[in-house]
Amino acid sequence: MSDYRRFYRQKSIGPLVILFSLFALPLALTIQSGVWEEGSFTLERIVSAILDPYTQRILLFTLKQAFYSTGAALLIGLPGAYILATYSFRGKKLIKALATIPFVLPSILVVLGFVMFFGNSGTLNTVLMKVFDLDDPPLKLLYSLGAIILAHTFYNFPIIMSIVATAWEGLDTKLEAAAATLGSSPRKVFRTITLPRLVPSIISAAALVFLFCFNSFAVILVLGGGPQFTTLEVEIYRQARMMGDPSSASALAIVSMLINGILFLGYAFSQRTLTVTETVAERAFEERKPSPMRTYFILLYSLFTIIFLLGPIISVLYRSFSKGASRASETTFSTTWYRQLLGFEQSSSHMGSALTALINSTLIGVAVSILTVTLALLLSVSIARRKKNSSFLELFGMLPMMTSSVIVGLGYVLIARLLRPSLFGTYLLITLAHTVIAFPFALRTILPSVRSLSETYLHASYTLGFSPQKTFRTVEIPLLRRTLLTAAVFAFALSLGEFNATLILSSSRIVTLPVVMYRLIGSYHFQGACALGSILIITSGLAFFLGEVAKGDSV
């Protein structure tokens, strides 16, 4: 064992202890609270939770909406994957870029964008009413199962599209050509040669989307709009916050974690065992022009994608600058919501806390970003420079990804009950919860860069007379600075948009950007919510942009 390996091994101790206390401790409290009653172990709560018809109904609904949403996302996403993988056309890059929006868009923003676009006085209805000269909005979508499924579909079909398209592009087209020369019709070639090789990617994309929909929180909370459409996550929040019964919430959380664990294992299994990578030197796109029918189809699909992915975002931006009655025809341009947001103008109670929320969220975001990147960097170098146990450590770092953010939040609620923190203390707990949630993403950003950094840079520095500590500071960190910046912005954006854990932790005195947005939506003050949402859009956009820049950048 060389000296420098020891140096990097020691580097992991700090972050491991901190991560353990930030993640495992709240989780342990949740589990303990779920199975502990008056000083003794009991499974009664979990059993009764599972047997309770009310819970069963919720669980059934959770699975049902996730199932429908995944099905709908597949239905819309797969044709897109086909187009992206088969044809080369103008605007393809744009669609690929747009497909990454769901990965960076905070869920509360998705909800707001959905309401602004599909809502009764939303963009779509306004346009339809103008075009067809109607008096009433033709689409009444909000607050129903349909709304939930629609929102999930538009949030998730790009995930299916990009995962399957990437796999599809990786397939060797020579096999199709071979099958054709052996006498198979195009239809048969697709059914017997192409489709079987795509199945793994379709399964893994669908599993991922199912997992997202199963844990969906903000969409259900706002668009479900009642006990009729409650999922497990929302019920955990309701039990913990509104009923003040964290023990029942914990029992539900354990049930949710078990199901999540099974789903996640299924996803990991499908990724590991089914995926076969074919080596393709160059993907030959179809040389011949698509038939007029297909050109029409490609055009329609592209237009559809652009409208439905950009529409909600643009609606939010547009609404944040408009004032007046709900009908679009009567609105005028105004910066009043921004002036209220910045405190230049008097405003209603929720809008009045907007500036505080902006400041709070920014401060929390900065703290989260510094904390997360530091921890992720230290753990990354330690993982990359060690020979033994590296995959175990990596798995440990990714663990928070396997629990939903509502459950992370619940763990911190339990800690708050123990500590009874002051207002500042609660903000501190929120910061720590955000750190736990952002950590796996930062680790996933930083670790590959550290791994690809050639160790001979470090060796060169040692032989030139620099200690491992000095080398870490003067060579390693500067070489990683772009990745670190990307991870920092990413963590900041995640924290800024974090809604689930924050809401479950927050009392009425706690204000952050998404929480105030939620309150504004709840009181139908959409323009104000849009002004706050626009700030989120810009930060998310920046995170997205930096992520793209970093992708094309290799050390």
Add this chain to the structure above:
Amino acid sequence: MILQCSLQATYPDFTLDLAFTVQEGDLVCIIGPSGCGKSTTLSMIAGLIHAETGSIILGGEDISQKEVHKRKIAMVFQDYSLFPHMNVEQNIAYPLKNLKLKKQQRVQAVKELLELVNLQGYEKRKSTRLSGGERQRVALARALASEPKILLLDEPLSALDAKLRTRLREEIRRIHDETGITTIYVTHDQDEALAIADQVIVMDQGRIIQQGTPEEIYRTPRTKFVATFTGEGTILPASAFARTLRNPYHLEIPAKHRDPKNTSLFFRPHASHIVEDPGEVRLQYLPFLAFDEVRVIRSEFQGTHWRNSCLWNEHELLCHSERKPKKEIVSLHVDITDLSYFEE
């Protein structure tokens, strides 16, 4: 500084056990096939890998337990490892920061080092925008800037094309001579080693097979491995000596030619002379070996000479000649001073 190494280490598939001495100011090349442990040896001297037992005595002090950065050893890596976030000047000045120089002195030192490696005026260039040869020079300058007691070069030319390699190895020798720094140079290219080294160490499977001057190594290889690794030649059973010896002046034959332990004899292709006319008498006083009835199978033109593959009593003989042999059946003469022997 004199360097005395004795290193032992065991790996799952490989055992390293060697001892050697490098004299002050020498340029020593370690050569051997890939996987023979030559780079491992270099990493051990640098301290990047630790030997299980052994000592590394540099200038009278055992440095084997010291940490890498305290050993005062500089190393040039195969891929040069210039720091991509620093320009040429910053790269070279990087080790100078440890020497506590004033800024003025630092700038001057960088300038002198760049002059040494023939890269005047390159201070502000980006290190990522340099050609392979330029990177190599900057890496060398950076290594020298740390004022090391010994310089280690790990296959410094292997990433460059053949023409550049020849030029840069001359440069490395020149820089070595100007600075007088004790240098260990690892390569798998025997031509490179023979061309620039004061001493050559031939390694195989974690052991030193032979150490000597390039000429000793080339002319009198002590094993078949050294003989074939450092170049071409002919290997025959030692019994061929008695069968082909001609000693027209009845001179005394040195004892090594009669040592019964040696089972093979060896000579280089340019040590043998083709005699096409049986009546031709070479002006030769010293004893020599004469292989008669040799069939020339194939002749390749190499630019400076012809390389002839021949067959003699079912043994293959290699022989260089200035002109292409005209006859198919010829004789080959080899002076006995050009013979070496192995025990295998």
